[in-house]
Amino acid sequence: MKKLRILLIVPVIGIFQFCGSSKKATETKTTAPVAKAKTISFETDVKPIVMNTCAPCHTVGKKSHLFEYDIAKEHIDETIERIKKGEADRGFMPKNGKKMSDADIAVFEQWKANGFAK
Ligand code: HEC
Known part of the structure; x- marks a missing residue:
């Protein structure tokens, strides 16, 4: 059960990181x-x-x-x-x-x- 919870959390973190970086990319072109x-x-x-x-x-x-x-x-x-x-x-x-x-x-x-x- 613990393993399953970790498996569910990882993609959620991934989505947050993706949103964060895509926002930055539109703000600064130098990244x-x-x-x-x-x-x-x-x-x-x-x-x-x-x-x-x-x-x-x-x-x-x-x-x-x-x-x-x-x-x-x-x-x-x-x-x-x-x-x-x-x-x-x-x-x-x-x-x-x-x-x-x-x-x-x-x-x-x-x-x-x-x-x-x-
Ligand atoms: C058209 C020729 C030419 C090209 C292309 C060129 N260089 Fe140079 N490079 C030189 C010459 C001539 C010097 C020595 C004169 C000076 O220090 O400016 C030098 C010096 C250097 C030095 C100082 C150490 C040394 O070798 O004397 C570095 C570090 C350097 N170049 C990096 C680069 C990098 C990184 C690139 C590619 C992105 C590059 N160079 C492309 C001609 C060139």
């Missing part, structure tokens, strides 16, 4: 529900963004090889700082490119917040 809903890992989330957005500058040659786990981790604070800058600001990344989406920026922040999952 990134996709990035928050799951654990961000380097191989599946961070690396593909680096390969799409930061190549070829950071994948070949002398610039930091941000597609390598250790190097991306080592540069995470500078990376977050730079991708959050305005396109015209000094040090903005991707250099000469377009500002990344809020969701993609959130991937880097979440990766750090989650403790750098591989």
